[in-house]
Amino acid sequence: MKDGRLAPPKSTPNSVSSQADAADAEHYIAPIVFKGDANAAATAMRAAVESMRDATVMRQDGGYLYAEFRTKLMRFVDDVEFFFDANSGVIHVRSASRLGRPDFGVNRARVEALRKRIEARSKA
Numbered sequence: 001m002k003d004g005r006l007a008p009p010k011s012t013p014n015s016v017s018s019q020a021d022a023a024d025a026e027h028y029i030a031p032i033v034f035k036g037d038a039n040a041a042a043t044a045m046r047a048a049v050e051s052m053r054d055a056t057v058m059r060q061d062g063g064y065l066y067a068e069f070r071t072k073l074m075r076f077v078d079d080v081e082f083f084f085d086a087n088s089g090v091i092h093v094r095s096a097s098r099l100g101r102p103d104f105g106v107n108r109a110r111v112e113a114l115r116k117r118i119e120a121r122s123k124a
Contacts, residue, residue: 081094
């Protein structure tokens, strides 16, 4: 991450990013909205990530969280990064497969599953 920006999505279809151009339907995904404190959002996101199968939080520094997810069958690694933007009340996310070209929608589905978990926590 540099200057509040996550790495851009890969040119291949196996990555999504909330910081991609919104006109890029293949790679763009909406950021995750949070209410309240960015630290609380980071704690909630870490808990949501850790509750998912085959996820390992690798690093968390202030407004940044990095996790690895291993695919069930072939044990491929997907990198998932989060940037907690306190000023705009959103969590920017980038999820990308390290290898291959297609991901059959896995990265997008993972971000949407995390979005649902965060939204459910904010309603509780």
